[in-house]
Amino acid sequence: MQQLSGLDNSFxxxxxxxxxxxxxSLSFFDTAGxxxxxFKDALRSTIEDRLHLLGPYRRRLVEVPLDLDRPFxxxxxxxxxxxxxRHIAVPSPGDxxxxxxxxxxxxxxxxxxxxxxxxxxxxxxxxxxxxALYSKIHHCTIDGVSGAQMTQVLFDQDPGxxxxxxxxxxxxxxxxxxxxxxxxxxxAGLVTQPGRIARTAYRTARELWESNExxxxxxxxxxLDRLPLAGGIFRTNGPEVDxxxxxxxxxxxxxxxxxxxxxxxxxxxxxxxPRFKAVKRTIGVTLNDTVMAVSGAxxxxxxxxxxxxxxxxxxxMIPVSVRSxxxxxxxxxxxxxxxxxxxxxxxxxxxRVERIHRAMAKSKRMQQAMPATLLTDxxxxxxxxxxxxxxxxxxxxxxxxxxxxxxxxxxxxVPGPRQSLYCGGAEMQTYYPVSAVAEGQGLNITVIxxxxxxxxxxxACRELVPDVWKFKDLFAEGLxxxxxxxxxxxxxxx
Amino acid sequence: MQQLSGLDNSFxxxxxxxxxxxxxSLSFFDTAGxxxxxFKDALRSTIEDRLHLLGPYRRRLVEVPLDLDRPFxxxxxxxxxxxxxRHIAVPSPGDxxxxxxxxxxxxxxxxxxxxxxxxxxxxxxxxxxxxALYSKIHHCTIDGVSGAQMTQVLFDQDPGxxxxxxxxxxxxxxxxxxxxxxxxxxxAGLVTQPGRIARTAYRTARELWESNExxxxxxxxxxLDRLPLAGGIFRTNGPEVDxxxxxxxxxxxxxxxxxxxxxxxxxxxxxxxPRFKAVKRTIGVTLNDTVMAVSGAxxxxxxxxxxxxxxxxxxxMIPVSVRSxxxxxxxxxxxxxxxxxxxxxxxxxxxRVERIHRAMAKSKRMQQAMPATLLTDxxxxxxxxxxxxxxxxxxxxxxxxxxxxxxxxxxxxVPGPRQSLYCGGAEMQTYYPVSAVAEGQGLNITVIxxxxxxxxxxxACRELVPDVWKFKDLFAEGLxxxxxxxxxxxxxxx
Numbered sequence: 001m002q003q004l005s006g007l008d009n010s011f012x013x014x015x016x017x018x019x020x021x022x023x024x025s026l027s028f029f030d031t032a033g034x035x036x037x038x039f040k041d042a043l044r045s046t047i048e049d050r051l052h053l054l055g056p057y058r059r060r061l062v063e064v065p066l067d068l069d070r071p072f073x074x075x076x077x078x079x080x081x082x083x084x085x086r087h088i089a090v091p092s093p094g095d096x097x098x099x100x101x102x103x104x105x106x107x108x109x110x111x112x113x114x115x116x117x118x119x120x121x122x123x124x125x126x127x128x129x130x131x132a133l134y135s136k137i138h139h140c141t142i143d144g145v146s147g148a149q150m151t152q153v154l155f156d157q158d159p160g161x162x163x164x165x166x167x168x169x170x171x172x173x174x175x176x177x178x179x180x181x182x183x184x185x186x187x188a189g190l191v192t193q194p195g196r197i198a199r200t201a202y203r204t205a206r207e208l209w210e211s212n213e214x215x216x217x218x219x220x221x222x223x224l225d226r227l228p229l230a231g232g233i234f235r236t237n238g239p240e241v242d243x244x245x246x247x248x249x250x251x252x253x254x255x256x257x258x259x260x261x262x263x264x265x266x267x268x269x270x271x272x273x274p275r276f277k278a279v280k281r282t283i284g285v286t287l288n289d290t291v292m293a294v295s296g297a298x299x300x301x302x303x304x305x306x307x308x309x310x311x312x313x314x315x316x317m318i319p320v321s322v323r324s325x326x327x328x329x330x331x332x333x334x335x336x337x338x339x340x341x342x343x344x345x346x347x348x349x350x351x352r353v354e355r356i357h358r359a360m361a362k363s364k365r366m367q368q369a370m371p372a373t374l375l376t377d378x379x380x381x382x383x384x385x386x387x388x389x390x391x392x393x394x395x396x397x398x399x400x401x402x403x404x405x406x407x408x409x410x411x412x413x414v415p416g417p418r419q420s421l422y423c424g425g426a427e428m429q430t431y432y433p434v435s436a437v438a439e440g441q442g443l444n445i446t447v448i449x450x451x452x453x454x455x456x457x458x459x460a461c462r463e464l465v466p467d468v469w470k471f472k473d474l475f476a477e478g479l480x481x482x483x484x485x486x487x488x489x490x491x492x493x494x
Numbered sequence: 495m496q497q498l499s500g501l502d503n504s505f506x507x508x509x510x511x512x513x514x515x516x517x518x519s520l521s522f523f524d525t526a527g528x529x530x531x532x533f534k535d536a537l538r539s540t541i542e543d544r545l546h547l548l549g550p551y552r553r554r555l556v557e558v559p560l561d562l563d564r565p566f567x568x569x570x571x572x573x574x575x576x577x578x579x580r581h582i583a584v585p586s587p588g589d590x591x592x593x594x595x596x597x598x599x600x601x602x603x604x605x606x607x608x609x610x611x612x613x614x615x616x617x618x619x620x621x622x623x624x625x626a627l628y629s630k631i632h633h634c635t636i637d638g639v640s641g642a643q644m645t646q647v648l649f650d651q652d653p654g655x656x657x658x659x660x661x662x663x664x665x666x667x668x669x670x671x672x673x674x675x676x677x678x679x680x681x682a683g684l685v686t687q688p689g690r691i692a693r694t695a696y697r698t699a700r701e702l703w704e705s706n707e708x709x710x711x712x713x714x715x716x717x718l719d720r721l722p723l724a725g726g727i728f729r730t731n732g733p734e735v736d737x738x739x740x741x742x743x744x745x746x747x748x749x750x751x752x753x754x755x756x757x758x759x760x761x762x763x764x765x766x767x768p769r770f771k772a773v774k775r776t777i778g779v780t781l782n783d784t785v786m787a788v789s790g791a792x793x794x795x796x797x798x799x800x801x802x803x804x805x806x807x808x809x810x811m812i813p814v815s816v817r818s819x820x821x822x823x824x825x826x827x828x829x830x831x832x833x834x835x836x837x838x839x840x841x842x843x844x845x846r847v848e849r850i851h852r853a854m855a856k857s858k859r860m861q862q863a864m865p866a867t868l869l870t871d872x873x874x875x876x877x878x879x880x881x882x883x884x885x886x887x888x889x890x891x892x893x894x895x896x897x898x899x900x901x902x903x904x905x906x907x908v909p910g911p912r913q914s915l916y917c918g919g920a921e922m923q924t925y926y927p928v929s930a931v932a933e934g935q936g937l938n939i940t941v942i943x944x945x946x947x948x949x950x951x952x953x954a955c956r957e958l959v960p961d962v963w964k965f966k967d968l969f970a971e972g973l974x975x976x977x978x979x980x981x982x983x984x985x986x987x988x
Contacts, residue, residue: 086599089583262606
């Protein structure tokens with residue numbers, strides 16, 4: 001049996017209070033290419049033909065009793081396609097807001113852990129002859145990059161349908177292991193635990209020592225000293241580093257950095273990739289810098305309108321893939337993160353994007369100085385029980401309402417397909433990410449590039465950001481403002 | 495603050511594993527009477543006008559920390575109509591099976607305990623110019639009879655709209671009590687607990703002694719000796735009764751008397767009330783006897799087709815309202831239950847209904863010999879923590895897969911409105927109950943009488959009864975068989 005990594009498992013453990021560990025996507029298809037066939041039937045038969053390439057669709061968890069150790073994957077002997085593949089509709093007129101309402105509600109519900117951790121909803125009743133597809137899958141089984149890979153398997157690059165290799169051998173479901181077997185595995189894992197913790201603590205201390213500049217970023221990013229068990233060991237066992245002396249410069253408080261509920265609001269919109277690219281070239285920054293600058297502008301306006309813009313700049317957390325070439329086809333999490341300021345205290349758009357650019361360049365240098373595997377090691381050593389308790393305590397005490405957050409917002413930029421994708425001949429028009437929020441982090445901006453568009457999904461806690469649809473216009477205004485400023489500078493320079 | 499009764503609270507405590515404590519209804523409306531207005535808008539403004547008569551819609555729970563005592567109700571200061579009132583659709587063709595699929599999925603999800611415990615879904619996209627309404631509310635806040643009362647408040651008896659009295663005083667939301675206050679209340683409750691337990695045990699023993707015939711029914715119905723705490727006290731403290739000597743005759747095992755999942759299947763159909771009444775008159779039994787006989791016939795065929803009909807007759811549990819006249823307008827649980835055999839081992843339909851009739855008459859005599867309040871007293875004395883743990887242990891160990899059940903199926907017969915009800919001029923055509931299943935009880939048959947129809951809702955665990963829609967035809971066949979047999983006997987007697 002394959003065991004979940006500590007990082008994979010952390011997305012299960014985070015499920016307490018209002019936190020949910022799954023992610024999703026919402027895509028719209030043009031039904032013209034179907035030539036009268038049913039999108040639902042086309043998609044279903046496509047999935048059935050490609051199940052052997054979609055590992056997460058048939059594997060399910062077996063948990064270790066009493067949370068003694070991380071769970072394992074087995075091939076589900078009770079796999080039932082009807083449970084996962086669903087058909088639903090929005091009422092007329094079938095516009096974006098009604099789709100958003102439906103997706104928000106479905107996204108607010110945890111997946112059933114006794115089955116493979118995914119659900120697909122074909123959504124009908126849309127205006128303009130479209131059909132939508134909402135896909136939901138647990139973050140413990142894929143990350144952003146492997147999610148994008150699944151999309152490539154699921155859909156065709158050829159409108160007439162791709163040729164898919166047949167399975168090399170027939171699928172073999174597993175038996176569900178008996179409880180006694182899982183307890184034995186848990187105890188075996190526990191016996192080896194103390195050694196693992198000591199080794200990881202020693203290695204972290206050494207790496208920090210060797211790469212001094214990275215210390216702040218690491219401590220702030222992985223919250224090492226705040227882990228109930230690992231934090232203590234780190235402080236006492238690390239021979240050359242005192243974690244308490246690592247400077248903590250938390251992000252300012254905002255209305256969305258509070259304790260969340262399980263309910264969501266979801267706003268989505270599509271923007272022109274060439275427009276972002278033109279701005280980036282004119283100013284001389286990266287594409288990701290411009291995405292962050294436009295996000296920062298939108299957040300600055302949003303908080304300004306509410307009279308709640310903090311004096312200090314907001315801090316964004318940016319997930320970074322650490323997937324190596326050999327891991328390219330693996331369905332698991334290979335991700336770390338860096339922090340970057342959003343310069344929301346700066347009124348001038350050019351000055352803002354340049355500050356963002358400098359901060360990001362510095363964060364990336366630090367991150368590259370750290371071995372990719374180190375950052376995920378800590379999640380391997382604490383037992384699931386301890387981590388789950390920490391998550392539950394945080395949710396129950398609403399501790400995050402009373403302290404400054406380590407960062408304000410996640411901004412995630414996932415590279416998606418550059419060519420059109422099809423299902424049964426129907427072209428996918430847009431491909432919006434539907435990500436997750438967390439305790440103290442009630443707002444998440446994720447963007448997927450698809451063809452010549454950037455498709456944005458802004459997901460929020462329903463209670464903390466009830467007016468999330470404001471971001472659609474605020475992003476449009478943010479890009480226009482940046483374009484105008486870039487144009488003005490170009491004219492001046494010429 | 496008003497505190498939940500032990501019985502009300504038991505519907506919260508049952509929520510563990512696959513068990514959910516809410517109930518619902520699915521009603522269909524003819525949109526012709528709307529004269530072009532939107533059903534959704536009409537319903538929403540009706541609710542807003544009548545909120546002062548719909549107590550459960552604005553009250554929410556405050557739980558006592560550490561489950562020290564039963565929760566309390568407060569008027570929710572954060573009440574948000576948008577959260578509860580929802581709008582959705584089924585894909586084309588919009589038939590009963592698609593509605594069933596949607597309702598099953600929504601019904602499979604627990605209500606959020608931090609808000610008032612209800613949700614309403616206006617369902618569009620139906621064939622034949624209809625609109626449907628699925629209503630979901632927690633059983634801790636109403637029982638079948640008070641649910642039917644809410645329906646009377648919500649809908650009009652006059653197609654042109656009823657006259658509703660204005661609120662006598664403006665609504666006053668409460669403050670959410672601080673944790674420390676709730677802990678103090680919990681400890682205060684606990685201190686008085688031992689006395690309450692002793693008094694209840696003494697009273698039960700005395701009542702059992704005085705009404706000897708009732709002993710078996712009581713022990714089997716409320717499972718007194720199986721409660722972890724109360725059972726022990728009962729066995730040692732009861733001066734004149736030894737619970738171990740009360741005969742236990744559990745029901746036979748069936749495929750649906752097993753551990754359940756949280757997922758559901760829902761089958762609904764409407765039958766003619768005059769046909770049931772004609773049969774009852776011919777045979778000389780009650781209306782409820784004929785409902786049970788037709789249910790028994792359907793269950794006999796269903797299990798027979800699967801080759802799993804037990805030799806012993808199935809046992810049904812029938813909820814009985816113990817609401818007094820003075821409690822008539824209260825939103826709370828006033829319900830107990832009796833057991834009755836379904837004579838599924840009997841091939842002859844007349845012999846079957848007569849056995850059911852005799853068994854029910856006997857059960858009712860026993861039940862009437864017991865004071866109505868006694869049966870609910872036991873749920874008042876055990877602390878919620880103990881009851882919740884018992885529910886969780888039952889779910890986790892799947893103990894019910896290894897023992898015979900106390901009964902096989904709940905058959906609930908709720909009297910509904912006799913006249914047509916309207917909303918915004920749209921007539922309610924049918925009114926199906928969507929009830930709950932429980933550990934070891936994967937099938938529930940509930941029927942509401944409405945106008946000249948009996949509207950059946952058969953709710954089941956998705957995994958134990960995947961083919962629940964078979965019951966629609968099996969009930970039709972069961973009624974026909976009984977009608978023919980009654981007709982034949984009438985001819986013979988004449």
